[in-house]
Amino acid sequence: MSDTPLPARRRFRFERHASTILLLASVALYVALIIIMGQTRFLTLENLVAILGRSITLGITAIGQTFAILVASIDLSVASVISASAVVTSVVMNGDPAMMLPAVIAVLALGAVVGLANGLVITKLEVNPLIATLGMSLIIQGVLSYYYNNFAGNVPAEFQIFAYGTVGIVPFSLVFMFVLAGCAWFVLRFSRFGSDVYSVGGNKDAARLAGIKTDRVVIGAHVICSLCAAIAGIYLASRLRSGAPWIGAEGVYDLESIAVVVIGGTVLAGGRGGIWGTMAGVIIFSLIDSIFNVAGVDAFVKQVLRGIIIVAAVAFYAARSKRPVA
Amino acid sequence: MSAQSLPQTETPKRGLPKINPVYVLVVALILAIVVMNPAFGEPTGYMNFLKRVTALAILSGGALYVIVSGGFDLSVGSIMTLTVIGSSMLASNDPNSTYWIIPLMLGIGAVVGLINGLVVSYLKVPSLIATLGMMITLNGVAFMWSGGAPRGYLPDTFRFFGRYNITDVPVITLLPVAVICLVVFGVILWWGMHRTNFGRMLHAVGDNPQAARLAGVPVERVRISAFVVSALTAVLAGVILGGRAGVSVNIGSGFELQAITAAVIGGAQLLGGRGSVPAAIAGALALEAIFTLLNLLGLAQPVRLVVQGLILIGAVALATYQRKRSGR
Numbered sequence: 154m155s156d157t158p159l160p161a162r163r164r165f166r167f168e169r170h171a172s173t174i175l176l177l178a179s180v181a182l183y184v185a186l187i188i189i190m191g192q193t194r195f196l197t198l199e200n201l202v203a204i205l206g207r208s209i210t211l212g213i214t215a216i217g218q219t220f221a222i223l224v225a226s227i228d229l230s231v232a233s234v235i236s237a238s239a240v241v242t243s244v245v246m247n248g249d250p251a252m253m254l255p256a257v258i259a260v261l262a263l264g265a266v267v268g269l270a271n272g273l274v275i276t277k278l279e280v281n282p283l284i285a286t287l288g289m290s291l292i293i294q295g296v297l298s299y300y301y302n303n304f305a306g307n308v309p310a311e312f313q314i315f316a317y318g319t320v321g322i323v324p325f326s327l328v329f330m331f332v333l334a335g336c337a338w339f340v341l342r343f344s345r346f347g348s349d350v351y352s353v354g355g356n357k358d359a360a361r362l363a364g365i366k367t368d369r370v371v372i373g374a375h376v377i378c379s380l381c382a383a384i385a386g387i388y389l390a391s392r393l394r395s396g397a398p399w400i401g402a403e404g405v406y407d408l409e410s411i412a413v414v415v416i417g418g419t420v421l422a423g424g425r426g427g428i429w430g431t432m433a434g435v436i437i438f439s440l441i442d443s444i445f446n447v448a449g450v451d452a453f454v455k456q457v458l459r460g461i462i463i464v465a466a467v468a469f470y471a472a473r474s475k476r477p478v479a
Numbered sequence: 480m481s482a483q484s485l486p487q488t489e490t491p492k493r494g495l496p497k498i499n500p501v502y503v504l505v506v507a508l509i510l511a512i513v514v515m516n517p518a519f520g521e522p523t524g525y526m527n528f529l530k531r532v533t534a535l536a537i538l539s540g541g542a543l544y545v546i547v548s549g550g551f552d553l554s555v556g557s558i559m560t561l562t563v564i565g566s567s568m569l570a571s572n573d574p575n576s577t578y579w580i581i582p583l584m585l586g587i588g589a590v591v592g593l594i595n596g597l598v599v600s601y602l603k604v605p606s607l608i609a610t611l612g613m614m615i616t617l618n619g620v621a622f623m624w625s626g627g628a629p630r631g632y633l634p635d636t637f638r639f640f641g642r643y644n645i646t647d648v649p650v651i652t653l654l655p656v657a658v659i660c661l662v663v664f665g666v667i668l669w670w671g672m673h674r675t676n677f678g679r680m681l682h683a684v685g686d687n688p689q690a691a692r693l694a695g696v697p698v699e700r701v702r703i704s705a706f707v708v709s710a711l712t713a714v715l716a717g718v719i720l721g722g723r724a725g726v727s728v729n730i731g732s733g734f735e736l737q738a739i740t741a742a743v744i745g746g747a748q749l750l751g752g753r754g755s756v757p758a759a760i761a762g763a764l765a766l767e768a769i770f771t772l773l774n775l776l777g778l779a780q781p782v783r784l785v786v787q788g789l790i791l792i793g794a795v796a797l798a799t800y801q802r803k804r805s806g807r
Contacts, residue, residue: 280792284791292789295782299779299782408611459615460614463611464602464609
């Protein structure tokens with residue numbers, strides 16, 4: 154247009170819109186597939202809600218994982234925290250509606266303790282977060298499968314409302330997930346802790362020199378991450394009516410939560426990204442799942458494609474970075 | 480030597496010869512096992528132990544290549560599974576098939592390692608995510624190949640490496656083929672890491688990729704080669720493990736973490752720059768010895784996981800602490 158170059162910030166920033174682009178692409182793919190297959194009965198609001206409802210566990214976990222990744226850490230223990238909290242939920246409740254509140258409090262305490270332990274090991278012992286949370290995951294899984302090797306306890310009918318109750322056609326749990334996401338967004342956007350999270354993730358040394366207690370921020374992020382995983386476990390127990398020690402690992406929630414966070418545009422190196430990108434990532438994942446279902450892809454082929462898609466999605470962002478990665 | 484170490488009072492840091500603590504740990508653990516179970520001191524006892532540890536030891540030697548170059552390889556367990564299941568599907572009970580199956584599996588392993596390396600080097604996907612994705616994919620491929628339940632079994636020629644014992648050997652009476660494999664591949668891995676230019680470049684890349692690049696190291700090629708070495712050792716470990724334990728659908732699961740744990744016990748520095756193949760193999764011995772000890776104490780399988788997790792965190796925390804204290 155004119156000979157003066159545009160200021161840098163006015164340029165189209167690919168990173169900023171990539172998750173939206175991916176979301177629109179997967180919606181388009183899904184709709185196109187349905188029309189091609191002639192199965193327009195899937196194009197209803199109920200089905201949309203059903204698609205979203207399938208990924209609530211992943212969504213809640215990913216909200217927490219966003220915090221961990223934003224402070225340039227990572228949490229690989231979420232899957233075993235989910236298993237542990239699902240089992241604790243159903244064992245403590247054991248069919249008794251009066252035990253609902255104690256069970257939830259116990260599980261949240263468990264999540265907070267695990268997150269605190271993760272955070273302390275990472276900040277005070279300076280253990281690489283991957284290894285610290287992997288080790289934690291092994292410990293939790295070991296303790297859990299020492300005591301339980303099958304579905305244990307059961308969840309009273311009153312508590313199953315959390316997973317099965319609806320407002321109109323929208324399940325409570327879906328509303329809950331978006332409310333949780335809204336809270337997380339509010340914290341990240343408007344609270345001091347939120348801005349500290351971005352500073353610590355962006356440049357830890359600079360944050361420390363600016364007077365931020367970086368260790369506390371990292372620990373806080375890990376506590377939030379484990380709490381979210383614990384809530385996801387409560388939801389899963391409510392939906393499955395009981396908890397088993399393998400349900401977290403079976404859902405590959407550790408890797409998938411990281412993958413959706415990254416697809417949502419949060420940088421693995423920390424400091425950039427946000428909750429709504431993560432939610433877009435979650436929706437993209439459930440759309441991909443639905444596409445597989447509509448197309449009738451074999452379960453094993455689905456697993457193969459999933460692995461490829463996760464790597465491809467991360468590559469989609471990472472390929473343009475100049476620095477070598479770990 | 481004892482005369483030289485006398486005036487150590489003035490420079491206490493230089494006094495004792497620096498032995499990697501992992502060797503002390505291995506000796507202590509083995510002694511503990513022998514005390515608890517004297518049969519372990521017999522050739523059948525310790526040879527069976529070495530036979531059991533061979534797959535993990537070779538694997539951790541290979542995993543060390545990736546760790547020293549500054550990455551992680553979590554796909555090795557699934558490569559082992561794929562090797563065992565693929566071999567049993569292809570063998571169709573034909574003893575002569577071994578001669579082309581093992582090279583074919585090594586070829587598949589090399590391709591997998593190459594893909595891992597390319598994805599990490601050129602698509603800049605962090606190795607953790609790239610190899611985890613590869614793990615999911617390969618487990619799916621193994622399931623697809625076998626249709627969910629493996630058919631057929633491995634012929635004896637294939638199981639030779641993992642199962643066969645050479646008897647009537649003087650002094651030690653029996654010598655499993657697996658132990659020969661352990662020594663041979665251990666030496667090869669040691670040579671590649673500590674006696675070649677490639678090994679030095681691996682250390683350089685892991686320590687500081689930018690500096691290595693400026694010094695003329697072909698960073699991408701070195702990192703890709705590390706992933707290929709790791710995948711190849713995973714195939715070898717799969718052949719040995721399949722030979723020893725037979726076919727099952729999740730035979731390799733968990734090995735990726737055990738290999739990393741073994742390397743870390745051996746003093747390897749995560750995110751690159753430092754590590755020793757003999758120490759990683761000793762780390763594998765230590766890990767297996769700990770598991771054996773837990774068995775002797777009558778502790779159930781899940782306790783292994785807890786102990787492994789504690790060791791993993793503890794070893795890394797200790798290494799960090801020592802590095803900080805020595806000011807490096």
